[in-house]
Amino acid sequence: MTGNDRATILDASCGSRMFWFNKHNPNVTYMDKRDEVVTATDNNVGRDRVIEIKPDVVGDFRDMPFDDNTFYMVVFDPPHLRHAGKSSWLAKKYGTLDETWPFDLRQGFTECMRVLKPHGTLIFKWNEEQIKLSELLDAIGYQPPFGDKRGKTHWLVFMKESITA
Numbered sequence: 001m002t003g004n005d006r007a008t009i010l011d012a013s014c015g016s017r018m019f020w021f022n023k024h025n026p027n028v029t030y031m032d033k034r035d036e037v038v039t040a041t042d043n044n045v046g047r048d049r050v051i052e053i054k055p056d057v058v059g060d061f062r063d064m065p066f067d068d069n070t071f072y073m074v075v076f077d078p079p080h081l082r083h084a085g086k087s088s089w090l091a092k093k094y095g096t097l098d099e100t101w102p103f104d105l106r107q108g109f110t111e112c113m114r115v116l117k118p119h120g121t122l123i124f125k126w127n128e129e130q131i132k133l134s135e136l137l138d139a140i141g142y143q144p145p146f147g148d149k150r151g152k153t154h155w156l157v158f159m160k161e162s163i164t165a
Helices: 089-094 101-115 133-140
Strands: 009-011 028-032 036-042 047-053 071-076 116-127 153-159
Parallel strands (some): 009 028
């Protein structure tokens, strides 16, 4: 395993660690394909803002550098925008998807499941502003046992099935 060998949780696309209460939680390995500090204009506040993306591990969620069955929990909050200005605040903060998004997200979801221990939990966050939740679920090929179905931002919970010999 690469990163924090004591970590029991993986954030597979951490970005700026927005939703973490403790952005330096020792139980979490933070991974992202970006390692950068960028400045972009946030039109909501009318000024430039700094976005710091400093993962523990630089890696792509479609091909993770971890052994099978490594983590008890994986948090997966992939980019969800297809259309955003290349230098916009939203694109810099969240990243964007291209036309291969169904394949990319399915591959990412498969990798998340691979690195989960048997009976491990996958927490998945999705905003359906540009891609509907139903389209996303069709693309990844998994259905969650439960989750939040109201509003545009969804938190879904999945569990890795046990491995039978």
